[in-house]
Amino acid sequence: MSNRENYKAGFLGIIGQPNAGKSSLMNYLIREKISIVTSKPQTTRRRILGLHSETAGQVVFIDAPGIVKSTSGLNSFLQKEAEDVIRASDALMAVLSISEDSIERNQEIIDMVTKSRKPWFAVMTKTDLTDKAHRINLLRELIKKNGSSALAVSIKNTTDEDRKLILDECIKVLPKAEAPLYDTELFTTENVKSIVEEIIREKCFETLEFEVPYQLAVQTRKFDExxxxxxxxxxxxIIGKETHKPIVIGKGAANIKKIGAEAREEIQKMMDVDKVYLELNVVVKNNWFENATAMKELKYVINTK
Ligand SMILES: Nc1nc2c(ncn2[C@@H]2O[C@H](COP(=O)(O)OP(=O)(O)OP(=O)(O)O)[C@@H](O)[C@H]2O)c(=O)[nH]1
Ligand SMILES: [Mg+2]
Structure with a gap:
């Protein structure tokens, strides 16, 4: 590794409102789909680590849930998890979407990262949305006023230059380090089992509507690689209500078949195998999302190590 003296490495927390494009941005920067993405807010539930290694340094991205305010149940976990990501990070990337309804929602994120007293910078996302383009300058001004330069990205319209500009900024805000924190060949520290669970949850989120995906979790019973x-x-x-069962299964099992087929295809690609056998079983655990013990079993618990 050249230029050891300037080598940087550390944890970079990705902070933003729900649905701002945080997970999409991380996947794009590490060039691997590690964190799940859906059109619905509150897709990411617990932190997901993504790694980018180059000669200048190693960025350990921590993709976090979007900022929500709640004092109970699963939403309170999401809030604590995002706050804990801020605490656990060496530096922060504020992800600010130009499609946010009000400028205050972006100001709120800027205030949070500023308050952390950690080095931070901002990335404006969804800049391809032409009907919202008038907000770009306003947001750029806001970011400048708060002491950061504003990088811009559209994951629908990516360029290598954008990617490099953002990665350079990520490395710039990280601390100096003697060596990388993780094996430089890795893209993530997530294990195959939890990536599989997340892929299935993504397909459930995409297929199911209203409160059903928000009261749903995925847990592996047996994994024989x-x-x-x-x-x-x-x-x-796992669903929170008996009445959700026919919805998840669907008419003539249409929904569960769709979830299974889409998940299986993606799991096969991710595991780099021609075929996997995937069996999905719908289990009711009444109101698990309001029950601390049930949430802990599903690993929705703050892990401060
Ligand atoms: N048009 C457009 N859509 C985007 C862009 N980036 C992300 N999206 C879409 O925005 C939605 C949310 O993206 P995610 O990456 O899941 O957002 P997130 O911030 O991780 O969301 P949570 O995990 O729910 O907090 C998805 O439908 C993405 O396809 C972008 O640059 N342009
Ligand atoms: Mg996300």
Whole structure:
């Protein structure tokens, strides 16, 4: 590794409103789909680590849930998780979407990262949305006024130059380091099992409407990677109400089949195998999202290590 003296490495928290494009941005920067993305807010529930390594340094991205305010249940976990990501990070990237309804929502994020007293910079997202283009200058001014330069990105219309500009800024705000924090060949520290669970949750989020996806969790029951002739995965889709069961299954099992088919295809790609056996089982755990013990079992618990 050249230029050891200027080598940088550290944790960069990705902070923004729900649906701002945080996970999309991380996946784009690390060139791998690690964190799930859907059109619905509050997709990301717990922190997901993504790694970018180059000669100048190593960025350990921490993709966080969007900022929500709540004092109970799963939403309170989301809030604490995002706050804990801020605490655990060496520096922060504020992700500010030009499609945000009000400038105050972006100001709120800027205030949070400023208050942390950690080095930070901002990236404006969704700049391809031409009907919102008039907000770009306003947002740029706001970011400048708060002491950061404003990088801009559209993941629908990406360029290598944008990517490099953002990655350079990420490395700039990180502390000096002797060595990388993780193996430089890795894209993530997530294990295959949790990526599989997240892929299934993504397909549920995309397929199901209203409160159903928000009261749904995914838990692996059995994961036999070495099974022959192909890996075998048994997964529980946990729902909060008995009445959600027919919705998740769908007419003639249409929804569960769709979720299974889409998830299986993506899991096969991710695991780099021709075939996986995937069995989905719908399980009711009444109001699990309001129950601390049930949430803990599903790993929706702050892990401060
Ligand atoms: N048009 C457009 N859409 C984008 C862009 N970036 C993200 N999106 C879309 O915005 C939606 C939310 O993206 P995510 O990456 O899941 O957003 P997030 O901030 O991680 O959301 P949460 O995890 O729910 O907080 C998805 O439908 C994305 O496809 C962009 O640059 N342009
Ligand atoms: Mg996300």
């Amino acid at each position: 070495d099974a022959k002739p192909c890996p075998k995965i048994f997964v529980d889709i």
